[in-house]
Amino acid sequence: MRDPNAIDFWRGVALITIFINHIPGNVFQNYTYSQYGISDAAELFVFLAGWSIGIATRGRDGTPEPAGRTVLRLLSRMVEVYRAQLVITAIALAMLAGAALSLDNPLLVEWHNAGPIFGDPIQATVGWVTLLHQLGFFNILPLYVVLLGLAPVFVLIARVHLGLALAASLTLYAVCLVAEINIPTWPVEGHWFFNPLCWQLLLVLGFAAYEWRRDSERFLAWRRRLMPAGLVIVALGAVLSWFNLRPDPLSVPEPRLLFTFDKSYLSPARLVHFLGVLLAFQAVFGWVQPRLTWMTRQLAALGRNSLAVFSVGSVASLGAQLVRFWSGGGFAVDIFVVGCGFAALSFTAWFVEWRSRSPRPSSSV
Amino acid sequence: MALTLSPALLVGVSLAFGLSLGSPSAAQTPQAAEIPGPQATAPSPEAPDPSLSPECRVPGSKLYTLAKLKAVKKALREHRAVHVLTIGGSTSGGLGAAASYPVKLEDALTRSFPDVEVEVDSRGVSGEIAFGAAERLRTMVAEIEPDLVVWQVGGNDALARVEIEGFAQSLAETVAWIKSHGIDVVLVDPQYTASLAKDDYYNHFVQAIQKVAASEQVPLVQRYEAMRYLAARAKGEAVAGAGFRLADLGYRCMAEHVTRAITVSLLQPDVTGSTSPAAAH
Numbered sequence: 134m135r136d137p138n139a140i141d142f143w144r145g146v147a148l149i150t151i152f153i154n155h156i157p158g159n160v161f162q163n164y165t166y167s168q169y170g171i172s173d174a175a176e177l178f179v180f181l182a183g184w185s186i187g188i189a190t191r192g193r194d195g196t197p198e199p200a201g202r203t204v205l206r207l208l209s210r211m212v213e214v215y216r217a218q219l220v221i222t223a224i225a226l227a228m229l230a231g232a233a234l235s236l237d238n239p240l241l242v243e244w245h246n247a248g249p250i251f252g253d254p255i256q257a258t259v260g261w262v263t264l265l266h267q268l269g270f271f272n273i274l275p276l277y278v279v280l281l282g283l284a285p286v287f288v289l290i291a292r293v294h295l296g297l298a299l300a301a302s303l304t305l306y307a308v309c310l311v312a313e314i315n316i317p318t319w320p321v322e323g324h325w326f327f328n329p330l331c332w333q334l335l336l337v338l339g340f341a342a343y344e345w346r347r348d349s350e351r352f353l354a355w356r357r358r359l360m361p362a363g364l365v366i367v368a369l370g371a372v373l374s375w376f377n378l379r380p381d382p383l384s385v386p387e388p389r390l391l392f393t394f395d396k397s398y399l400s401p402a403r404l405v406h407f408l409g410v411l412l413a414f415q416a417v418f419g420w421v422q423p424r425l426t427w428m429t430r431q432l433a434a435l436g437r438n439s440l441a442v443f444s445v446g447s448v449a450s451l452g453a454q455l456v457r458f459w460s461g462g463g464f465a466v467d468i469f470v471v472g473c474g475f476a477a478l479s480f481t482a483w484f485v486e487w488r489s490r491s492p493r494p495s496s497s498v
Numbered sequence: 499m500a501l502t503l504s505p506a507l508l509v510g511v512s513l514a515f516g517l518s519l520g521s522p523s524a525a526q527t528p529q530a531a532e533i534p535g536p537q538a539t540a541p542s543p544e545a546p547d548p549s550l551s552p553e554c555r556v557p558g559s560k561l562y563t564l565a566k567l568k569a570v571k572k573a574l575r576e577h578r579a580v581h582v583l584t585i586g587g588s589t590s591g592g593l594g595a596a597a598s599y600p601v602k603l604e605d606a607l608t609r610s611f612p613d614v615e616v617e618v619d620s621r622g623v624s625g626e627i628a629f630g631a632a633e634r635l636r637t638m639v640a641e642i643e644p645d646l647v648v649w650q651v652g653g654n655d656a657l658a659r660v661e662i663e664g665f666a667q668s669l670a671e672t673v674a675w676i677k678s679h680g681i682d683v684v685l686v687d688p689q690y691t692a693s694l695a696k697d698d699y700y701n702h703f704v705q706a707i708q709k710v711a712a713s714e715q716v717p718l719v720q721r722y723e724a725m726r727y728l729a730a731r732a733k734g735e736a737v738a739g740a741g742f743r744l745a746d747l748g749y750r751c752m753a754e755h756v757t758r759a760i761t762v763s764l765l766q767p768d769v770t771g772s773t774s775p776a777a778a779h
Contacts, residue, residue, distance in 0.1 A: 322620050
């Protein structure tokens with residue numbers, strides 16, 4: 134088990150933020166940083182995934198591992214994430230159906246895009262298993278699956294030249310943004326909530342940031358120098374978000390996605406805001422770690438086990454929503470469900486590490 | 499589907515004579531003289547609407563509040579295709595009878611307006627209007643640029659028990675934004691189900707949508723009221739799973755109900771303000 138580090142810490146922060154934001158209307162939602170800017174924890178999560186790919190595809194001594202191993206590593210991670218997505222979607226469907234039966238409330242089987250799965254199961258079963266149909270709030274792992282599928286291409290290009298990988302990524306992003314290219318959903322007409330063809334840029338940026346930090350003194354110097362710019366961007370984002378100021382998508386010039394704050398396509402404004410957040414908060418971990426050691430350890434433990442924690446968090450946030458619906462909500466209920474959720478996330482992180490420490494593999498039990 | 503062609507006939511005849519469309523409920527207005535035959539007027543708002551298929555038959559007063567649909571009317575006058583965007587709910591486009599609301603809506607609208615091409619696009623919106631879904635809806639509207647948005651609204655927010663005031667404000671702003679771009683809006687409120695009949699929050703929530711529809715002057719399909727009416731009619735057959743069967747029926751009827759609200763709204767006179775059959779009692 135590695136010691137707390139900035140990446141695990143921030144990933145833990147992102148996981149907690151996503152958990153809270155996936156219980157819409159709860160009182161804590163007003164206090165997550167997503168409410169005070171135009172980008173949110175999803176950006177952080179994907180950027181850190183790219184950074185982790187940088188770490189994972191180099192050996193302990195820092196030399197890049199063989200290309201074949203990198204490809205297999207990333208693809209096997211992709212399978213793992215896909216499996217997690219199927220499991221949590223199946224559990225979510227059973228939770229919605231179970232709640233609908235026990236509360237005698239047919240509205241619940243239509244919640245979060247589940248309607249077609251129960252109303253049109255022949256098509257929608259094909260849809261959700263192929264990730265073409267996604268439940269509301271269960272749309273980050275499908276993004277991650279595609280990103281991991283694309284990652285070997287960028288990592289291998291970066292072995293030739295990092296700039297080349299960045300240029301390829303930026304080109305794909307720009308083309309999809311301008312031409313509005315996204316993966317369609319099916320059987321419901323529409324597009325993926327997170328467009329992987331655009332969001333891949335953030336993954337590649339995370340990967341590149343790790344590489345630069347390893348190799349380039351200049352990167353570190355500029356990162357420090359640009360911190361005030363980051364603070365300005367964060368302040369501007371807070372003002373825009375506080376006063377709910379955003380461009381009107383029917384009034385901006387074409388190509389309109391360049392100008393709007395669209396989340397699906399990771400519009401440039403969101404990207405710039407997120408980079409500002411990175412610059413502004415780069416020193417926070419170094420400050421927090423010695424002062425709040427218990428909290429740092431907890432958050433880093435979540436971050437180290439992010440897939441398991443994210444999966445349990447997704448199911449727990451749906452559970453919390455069902456409890457809020459059933460009970461009518463309120464401050465006490467919010468404290469209870471969010472508290473239980475935090476406990477579940479912490480336990481998950483502990484349990485995964487206990488299992489990997491435990492000498493006997495669980496399959497022999 | 500047993501939609502009669504009366505509104506279509508009325509629209510067609512009115513267009514042919516270059517007249518403005520008359521109000522069905524306003525028999526005292528001069529336009530009424532031009533309306534051909536008794537079939538062309540909407541039935542009394544208190545009697546079950548015979549133009550609907552028997553299983554979906556609900557009185558107008560339980561089914562809709564009306565307002566003008568200027569953009570659709572303009573498209574009809576110009577004899578161009580009417581582009582409709584349906585938003586929200588289970589909008590898969592394909593196989594099963596219960597799963598083809600957008601397809602059914604397109605059929606029903608085409609039947610009501612036989613001389614006009616009607617194109618229906620549909621989008622599901624997950625998430626809450628009060629927390630970001632309104633923003634995604636703007637993007638969808640900008641992507642499709644329809645003449646009319648039919649918006650099944652509030653289901654997600656109501657289940658998430660978001661604060662009603664914030665929801666209503668978000669809804670009003672979004673409706674105003676759509677209208678400000680010369681696009682019509684028809685709202686469809688959430689479903690009725692017996693287990694929520696006495697839920698104060700849910701009732702206030704449905705009322706909040708009615709208020710927004712009235713203040714923003716957009717037609718509202720009162721799915722809640724219509725389903726409550728259908729549920730009361732089915733009383734006596736109450737057995738296990740009745741709520742689920744009612745939801746299924748409500749869903750099957752939605753295309754007809756929405757089409758009816760649109761066609762009757764189109765009969766609103768251009769001169770006077772919006773009227774509501776519900777407001778009459």
